[in-house]
Amino acid sequence: MEAKIGYQIFPDRFYSYYxxxxxxxxxxxxxxxxxxxxxxxxDLKGIEEKVSYLKELNIDFLYLTPIFESxxxxxxxAKTYFKIDPVLGDEIDLKNLIDTLHNNNIELCLDxxxxxxxxxxxxxxxxxxxxxxKDFFRQENGNFTYWxxxxxxxxxxxxxxxxxxxxxxxxxxxxxxxxxxxxDHWRLDCAYDLGFDILKDIVIHLKSLGNHEIIGExxxxxxxxxxxxxxxxxxxxxxxxxxxxxxxxxxxxxxQILKKVIFxxxxxxxxxxxMLSSHDSPRIKNVFGKKWKLAVVMQFTLxxxxxxxxxxxxxxxxxxxxxxxxxxxxxxxxxxxxTLNFYKKLINLFKNSEALKKGKYYxxxxxxxxxxxxxxxxxxxxxxxxIVINPSNEDKExxxxxxxxxxxxxxxxxxxFSDNELYIEMGSIKGKIPANSFGIFxxxxxxxxxxxxxxxx
Numbered sequence: 001m002e003a004k005i006g007y008q009i010f011p012d013r014f015y016s017y018y019x020x021x022x023x024x025x026x027x028x029x030x031x032x033x034x035x036x037x038x039x040x041x042x043d044l045k046g047i048e049e050k051v052s053y054l055k056e057l058n059i060d061f062l063y064l065t066p067i068f069e070s071x072x073x074x075x076x077x078a079k080t081y082f083k084i085d086p087v088l089g090d091e092i093d094l095k096n097l098i099d100t101l102h103n104n105n106i107e108l109c110l111d112x113x114x115x116x117x118x119x120x121x122x123x124x125x126x127x128x129x130x131x132x133x134k135d136f137f138r139q140e141n142g143n144f145t146y147w148x149x150x151x152x153x154x155x156x157x158x159x160x161x162x163x164x165x166x167x168x169x170x171x172x173x174x175x176x177x178x179x180x181x182x183x184d185h186w187r188l189d190c191a192y193d194l195g196f197d198i199l200k201d202i203v204i205h206l207k208s209l210g211n212h213e214i215i216g217e218x219x220x221x222x223x224x225x226x227x228x229x230x231x232x233x234x235x236x237x238x239x240x241x242x243x244x245x246x247x248x249x250x251x252x253x254x255x256q257i258l259k260k261v262i263f264x265x266x267x268x269x270x271x272x273x274x275m276l277s278s279h280d281s282p283r284i285k286n287v288f289g290k291k292w293k294l295a296v297v298m299q300f301t302l303x304x305x306x307x308x309x310x311x312x313x314x315x316x317x318x319x320x321x322x323x324x325x326x327x328x329x330x331x332x333x334x335x336x337x338x339t340l341n342f343y344k345k346l347i348n349l350f351k352n353s354e355a356l357k358k359g360k361y362y363x364x365x366x367x368x369x370x371x372x373x374x375x376x377x378x379x380x381x382x383x384x385x386x387i388v389i390n391p392s393n394e395d396k397e398x399x400x401x402x403x404x405x406x407x408x409x410x411x412x413x414x415x416x417f418s419d420n421e422l423y424i425e426m427g428s429i430k431g432k433i434p435a436n437s438f439g440i441f442x443x444x445x446x447x448x449x450x451x452x453x454x455x456x457x
Contacts, residue, residue: 002357003270004060005347006109006307010279011064011088012039012073013327014310015046020087025327035322036072042327044089048097051104053333057313058347060305061107063187065279067094070118073325074279076189077118077152081167081174091181098182109215110178113189114167114202116146116153124154136163147190158198168202175202179209191216191229199228215273222272223264231272234304236261238275241298244372245291245391251372258374259363262303270358274304276312279325283309283318290436293342294389297438300346301376301387303361308343315339349416349440354378355385364402371433373400381406382454386413386422386441390433398422400429408453413441 016025021041029035044067054062066075069085084090101108117123126133127144138145138155147153156163168175175186186206191199199216206212213230225232240257243249262269276299277283288295300306310316314332318324333340350356355376364373370392377384381404390396400422413422413429420439422431433439446452 001267001270003305005350006061006063006273006305007054007059007310008063008278008307009047009310010325011067012042013325014042015050015328016041016043017045017049018043029323029326031322036074039073039087040327041087043087044093044097048100051100054106055104058351059106061109062101063109063307064111066111066113071120076113078113079118079121082177095181107184109185109187110183111187111189112175114156114158115190115193116155119152119154135160158194168205175206176209179206179212185213185215188214188216192218192220196228203229213271222261222269226265226268226272231268233275234272235275237302241295242287245288245295250369251391252369255363255372262361269303270305272304273307274299274302275307277309277324280321281324282320283316283324284312285315285317286319291391294391294438296346297440298389300350301356301385301440313340313343353383353385355383362402364400367399368396371396371398375402375404381443384443388433388439388441390435390437393435395435396433398431398433406457411447411453412444414444415439415441
């Protein structure tokens with residue numbers, strides 16, 4: 001099992017080829033009654049045009065929020081699951097995008113909202129006329145139910161056998177149709193609303209077509225959910241990182257929580273997505289301010305698959321929805337962009353580290369409660385990475401203790417991102433870590449001209 005690097009795109013805001021939107025690309029985002037209806041015209045062909053950028057960024061998979069025909073720019077209110085929104089393109093555009101991605105060794109993950117669909121869908125219009133589709137929708141006390149009581153999002157009766165056949169079971173079902181077209185993986189919106197039995201059934205039927213990963217949107221403790229699906233969007237990490245860096249959670253306590261969740265969940269966490277922001281939340285720099293690098297380092301070094309929300313890698317900012325859904329600022333894609341260069345270095349480190357892609361997680365005990373440290377190793381100490389985070393406003397003298405028998409006395413560890421070094425003393429590690437900083441340390445390859453303590457290890 002191996003972690004991958006993902007990239008999330010909100011299709012309406014990435015790149016427009018056909019210019020089918022109702023809003024000029026340069027129009028500032030505003031929060032009003034019509035914000036969910038404004039279409040900037042980003043489309044599938046536009047994404048295909050930018051695959052070279054994704055290739056250069058060196059990601060492994062692309063995750064698109066919903067692309068099915070709907071009444072909004074977010075498209076979580078599907079009118080049908082069998083047709084692509086014409087503003088985005090058609091099946092040919094999707095197939096071309098898939099082929100271009102695959103030719104560049106990038107997988108595609110599509111998003112689908114099965115818990116609810118648009119109240120303007122043909123199915124629901126027929127339901128209101130008391131036709132057979134009435135049984136497609138969930139009811140309580142004779143009334144239809146709506147997701148979080150939003151009247152535009154009527155909930156589906158997923159226990160209905162005919163509906164199950166239409167959505168994921170039959171060979172011509174919606175999910176199998178798009179999978180057979182070439183979609184690699186699926187993200188299930190509101191997976192917690194689907195329940196364990198429905199999720200199990202979806203996984204069984206999609207796995208019958210091949211090794212297609214199912215990732216669920218779950219804002220909860222991962223343990224039980226990843227026993228059913230391949231992974232979840234790991235918001236549990238997100239809240240730990242956020243609270244530790246804003247000072248409401250002490251690093252020593254964060255370490256204890258991380259140890260528990262990783263032990264309980266096991267290495268299936270490698271397929272879960274390490275989230276810091278998305279179309280539903282403020283962007284990284286808005287949340288973490290000057291400590292954003294510390295957050296991103298944790299995103300890339302905790303067990304899991306880091307998911308980059310489009311534009312984060314170039315330093316885009318944006319507050320709560322709809323401001324976190326701004327158009328991609330292509331003018332910031334520049335070799336001198338410090339944020340982009342930081343991401344590229346971190347991505348390169350991840351892609352070339354067996355420890356970060358496959359390695360186990362080891363708790364590291366620090367002499368200071370305000371230091372978070374942990375260790376990742378796959379097989380060899382030569383590929384091991386010691387991560388140290390100092391979110392405090394003070395420089396720290398640290399001494400670290402963890403279960404690694406090959407920390408040999410008088411050897412050094414070097415930081416991938418600075419000239420800082422730590423020193424091994426009788427199996428523990430000593431050194432300094434500056435205020436509001438991090439280090440990703442690796443075993444220094446050579447201490448002496450001829451001597452190596454690791455010559456037979």
